[in-house]
Amino acid sequence: MSGVVVCHGSAAVRERLVVTAVGVPTLGPVRAASTVDELLSLARRMPPTLVLLDAHLPAPGSIEAIRRLRAVAPSAAVVLLAAPDDAVALDRALALGARGFLAPDVGRPEMSAVAAHVLASPVLPGLRATAVEVPHPVPPAEQGESVAVAVAERTDEAAPALPHIAPLTKREVEVLVGMSYGRSNAQIGAELFLSEDTVKTHARRLFRKLGAKDRAQAVAIGLRRGLIR
Secondary structure (H helix, E strand, C coil), X not given: CCCEEEECCCHHHHHHHHHHHHCCHHHCCEEEECCHHHHHHHHHHCCCCEEEEECCXXXXXXXXXXXXXXXXXXXXXXXXXXXXXXXXXXXXXHHCCCCEEECCCCCHHHHHHHHHHHHHCCCCCCEEEEXXXXXXXXXXXXXXXXXXXXXXXXXXXXXXXXXXXXXXXXXXXXXXXXXXXXXXXHHHHHHHCCCHHHHHHHHHHHHHXXXXXXXXXXXXXXXXXXXXX
């Protein structure tokens, strides 16, 4: 294997993750990057098998990093370093092919479990990402704990047709794009030269059209339907 690349914007977190990954025999060699450019440079020299990617990298950001990495190392499995409640980041990353997520303070047992699961199930045509519970390989006294990670699951049945929705206006799509990057209503309004109240109105309308309860669900639906990328 070509090892793992840990890409995180925090030097302290990055160094700790490298030390953790070095202790997992199946993950060697372990390399580190602090930016998207460094990640891509490493991937060009030696395409990694696994990339542990900070969900909140500085611009161009983790979503763009996944897009660019796909062109350089299409077979690399990407696991996002994010909190489980970081819904927008996770939805976007999973839609772009990330295999799941780990908390940035992940320990060696969890990393070992994720490595075993993710690397044993490469993404192939006809597979989709789904969340599962992976048991920790820990002592009996601590058994029962688990770590959430998205892995590939084969689906032999045709995907059900998506229900029809009313088309979004150009402005509603622009608002949805802003949401997909985690921007607030005020930030979206500033970019589109709209008042915050007007952005809220567009948001309510696009939620209704998409059948979404909140921003995260709207972004996930928009990604699945190709309304945003």
